[in-house]
Amino acid sequence: MLPGLSSKKSSGCRLLSIAKRLNITHFSSGISHRLPQAYYLRRFHIYRKMSTEANFQQLFNKIDELKPRFIERLAKAIEIPAVSSDESLRPQVIKKAQFIAGELQKLGFSDIQMKELGAQPPPVADPNLPLPPVVLARYGSDPAKKTVLVYGHYDVQPAALEDGWATEPFKLIIDEEKQLMRARGASDDTGPLKGWLNVVEAHRELGLDLPVNLVTCFEGMEESGSIGLDGLIAEEAGKYFKEVDAVCISDNYWLGTKKPVLTYGLRGCNYFQITIEGPAADLHSGIFGGVISEPMIDLTKVFSSLVDSRGRILIDGVNEMVAPVTEKEKELYEKIDFTLDEMNAASGSQTCLYESKADILMHRWRYPSLSIHGLEGAFSAQGAKTVIPSKVVGKFSIRTVPDMDSAKLDKFVIDHCDKVFASLNSPNRCKTELIHDGNYWISDPFNASFTAAAKATKAVYGVEPDFTREGGSIPITLTFEKELKTSVMLLPMGRGDDGAHSINEKLDISNYMQGMKTMAAYLHYYAASKEK
Ligand SMILES: C[C@H](N)C(=O)N[C@@H](Cc1c[nH]cn1)C(=O)O
Ligand SMILES: [Zn+2]
Ligand SMILES: [Zn+2]
Numbered sequence: 001m002l003p004g005l006s007s008k009k010s011s012g013c014r015l016l017s018i019a020k021r022l023n024i025t026h027f028s029s030g031i032s033h034r035l036p037q038a039y040y041l042r043r044f045h046i047y048r049k050m051s052t053e054a055n056f057q058q059l060f061n062k063i064d065e066l067k068p069r070f071i072e073r074l075a076k077a078i079e080i081p082a083v084s085s086d087e088s089l090r091p092q093v094i095k096k097a098q099f100i101a102g103e104l105q106k107l108g109f110s111d112i113q114m115k116e117l118g119a120q121p122p123p124v125a126d127p128n129l130p131l132p133p134v135v136l137a138r139y140g141s142d143p144a145k146k147t148v149l150v151y152g153h154y155d156v157q158p159a160a161l162e163d164g165w166a167t168e169p170f171k172l173i174i175d176e177e178k179q180l181m182r183a184r185g186a187s188d189d190t191g192p193l194k195g196w197l198n199v200v201e202a203h204r205e206l207g208l209d210l211p212v213n214l215v216t217c218f219e220g221m222e223e224s225g226s227i228g229l230d231g232l233i234a235e236e237a238g239k240y241f242k243e244v245d246a247v248c249i250s251d252n253y254w255l256g257t258k259k260p261v262l263t264y265g266l267r268g269c270n271y272f273q274i275t276i277e278g279p280a281a282d283l284h285s286g287i288f289g290g291v292i293s294e295p296m297i298d299l300t301k302v303f304s305s306l307v308d309s310r311g312r313i314l315i316d317g318v319n320e321m322v323a324p325v326t327e328k329e330k331e332l333y334e335k336i337d338f339t340l341d342e343m344n345a346a347s348g349s350q351t352c353l354y355e356s357k358a359d360i361l362m363h364r365w366r367y368p369s370l371s372i373h374g375l376e377g378a379f380s381a382q383g384a385k386t387v388i389p390s391k392v393v394g395k396f397s398i399r400t401v402p403d404m405d406s407a408k409l410d411k412f413v414i415d416h417c418d419k420v421f422a423s424l425n426s427p428n429r430c431k432t433e434l435i436h437d438g439n440y441w442i443s444d445p446f447n448a449s450f451t452a453a454a455k456a457t458k459a460v461y462g463v464e465p466d467f468t469r470e471g472g473s474i475p476i477t478l479t480f481e482k483e484l485k486t487s488v489m490l491l492p493m494g495r496g497d498d499g500a501h502s503i504n505e506k507l508d509i510s511n512y513m514q515g516m517k518t519m520a521a522y523l524h525y526y527a528a529s530k531e532k
Contacts, residue, residue, distance in 0.1 A: 117228030132220025152193030153222030225436025265469030438475020
């Protein structure tokens with residue numbers, strides 16, 4: 001029998017006692033009881049019999065043995081520049097979906113469906129731009145087994161050599177000295193997505209039955225707000241996803257660089273753009289400077305009204321929506337393995353706004369933040385071009401937290417920008433709009449799925465994981481929980497210094513290998529658990 005099998009309290013009881021322990025009052029949903037406990041107990045007994053044959057060491061050895069193949073396959077996927085935010089690269093995003101579907105087919109997945117989501121809604125330059133397909137597939141459909149849905153995204157953030165990358169971003173480079181793989185998507189999220197496929201392959205190579213039925217949901221718009229996926233999940237909840245017992249997402253990172261973590265919370269993200277336009281074309285600043293009203297000057301005024309240099313959001317009503325910190329909650333931060341030095345090492349600077357661990361963690365996990373990302377339409381090359389841009393589009397986003405109301409936030413932001421622009425008395429035109437949004441999420445970190453992942457982490461790394469929240473967002477997480485009425489568990493593969501969204505993104509080879517072993521062990525422990 002697998003180690004660690006023991007009887008559990010009912011999930012409802014556990015949920016309450018854990019909520020009390022952690023002082024969490026924001027569970028986004030509970031655990032489903034669609035089927036009687038007896039049903040799961042029967043499945044547990046069937047699985048327990050099977051699991052006596054399962055041998056982790058054999059599985060882990062096989063994963064190690066297949067390492068060159070797994071790295072080579074990752075390199076092939078990485079080569080496709082699937083940047084979802086770049087409309088001109090949409091064919092590449094679709095090509096990567098097809099590539100992944102082909103791999104699933106070779107691995108024996110069945111019922112592979114490329115779900116089309118229609119055209120991308122505004123704001124978008126091409127009104128007919130197709131959204132990338134969602135890749136659904138099944139591995140096994142044994143009613144005696146639990147079903148785990150694994151979510152990942154095959155799209156990536158933009159990357160270019162001229163941004164400062166040491167090597168070509170869409171070519172997987174192995175740094176032998178540091179034992180890491182460098183490429184856009186290595187850690188976010190092509191590496192982890194491939195991890196699930198590799199886990200299946202290792203089982204197949206061993207002739208070992210997968211302990212659960214696996215369902216994939218791989219999307220190509222995560223980095224652009226998961227547009228269209230909510231609707232698909234709602235539509236498939238009673239169909240393709242009908243039997244799903246748990247959702248596992250491997251699309252975030254350890255907090256630091258040494259200790260594995262399991263993640264039970266995410267911030268949300270509402271992304272906005274401000275368009276300011278005036279002159280009919282870009283103009284000579286010697287001829288028109290000081291005579292006409294400049295959109296770029298207006299934009300900098302609106303931008304500077306949003307947030308101060310200490311990161312404080314200056315928009316009325318926003319901070320008031322944030323849930324207050326409790327004394328009990330403060331204790332949680334002290335137990336987390338993290339230091340200011342790790343924060344500085346990950347940012348490659350000494351620019352942290354806070355000194356204490358608790359302050360850093362709270363501002364990363366449980367307070368909102370506003371970031372100004374950039375703009376379209378302005379001069380950005382080297383040299384000194386004396387131009388007045390005629391139209392500029394500024395981009396900024398707000399990371400949201402409990403108890404912020406997304407619709408209220410949008411209204412506060414748009415009203416604020418309109419008010420500030422009006423106060424400039426500018427003859428230019430200004431429009432602020434939401435590009436996409438995604439909800440924050442917080443869960444019970446001690447349900448059957450988290451417990452199985454904690455055991456898996458211990459089996460692979462020899463340590464108990466820290467339970468963390470994530471400052472980033474995975475917009476679809478709450479939708480899975482609500483629509484499928486299942487728990488969602490975040491099992492990160494990479495480290496906090498992987499440079500996701502940054503230059504020189506990397507995934508340590510050890511994290512890739514150990515991460516796959518953890519995924520495999522998680523499936524076995526979850527299958528063996530009595531609870532759903
Ligand atoms: C954590 C995850 N790997 C990630 O990077 N998510 C993105 C998703 C996003 C994009 N726009 C809004 N949310 C992120 O947190 O930026
Ligand atoms: Zn990302
Ligand atoms: Zn991601």
